[in-house]
Amino acid sequence: MDTSELIFTALRATFVYFFLLLIIRVLGKREIGATSAFDLIVALILGEVVDEIIYGDVTILQGVVAILVVAMWHLVNSWASFKSQFIDKLTGASPTVLVKNGRIQKKALAKERLNEEELFSELRMAAGVDNLEEVKQATLEPNGSISVLLEEWAKPVQYQDLTELKPKTKSKKVQA
């Protein structure tokens, strides 16, 4: 195999790297951060078109156009869902409440095809909660993670709860 072809491969790979770097910077951190399933797909598409460019199966121009078109649609999509709630709901998932005031919402669980065992596992991982009563609201969020809001009495103590104790102004290290 020709040495010049190897050099061209290295040059094309370098170009592709910096071109994708530019695209990512333009798209912004919310678009490529693998925040939703579709963002992940777009990132995979961008990564998937490049082997033909690097190995010289297609021209640089073809590759650049392909990447630009994907990036442009992603930008249009994110701009449109920012401007319009309707488009946002159409193209992205909306949150589903799974637990409300300590009660499991069975219909919501069925709709999201979630098992109760999975729900408890998520509650333990997200908030370290084992007792359903402590959960004011658990929500399956648009990015696929489950958020947990605790009942007021189940939250850790905050400074505002200590007001009667008059916190000291000076502090020293705790003796072992």
Next chain:
Amino acid sequence: MEFDLPGLVIRISVMYLYALALIRLSGKQSVGQLTALDFVVVTIIGDLFDDIFWADIPILQGMVGFATIILVHILVTLASSRNTLIHQLVASSPSVAVQNGRLVQDSLKRERTRPETVQFEMRLKGEEHLKEVAEARWEPKGQISVSKTKANQPVKKKDIYRLD
């Protein structure tokens, strides 16, 4: 073309070990520490392989393409860790999404983020009330970070125990 089974096994094995060696060299251990750019680099790399497996391209050309991407990536991340200007060019900076319990509208616009998105990101942090948040930022990896007001911070041991 005749189906070359031993060749396929050899090519995959060689490239697997080659990839393992270069990834170890690049210093990345787990997917959890990937930035957006790392992530795209990983997908590029994954994409470079199938052409070698199916012998569409010579194995040497694949090795050069793969090594170039890793090498350029090491150089860029190295330069960005040493130089603030380069860092700002290649990585996005954190931006403030909530300040003193209020959404920062400019930042929502810049990140093309709806208020609902900030709300769900806050819930994921266990935050129910915006007013308890002193400052929340969009971090470069796309998630939000939260600092709470003094009154709503968890009590530390030093505030409870007599410390004399």
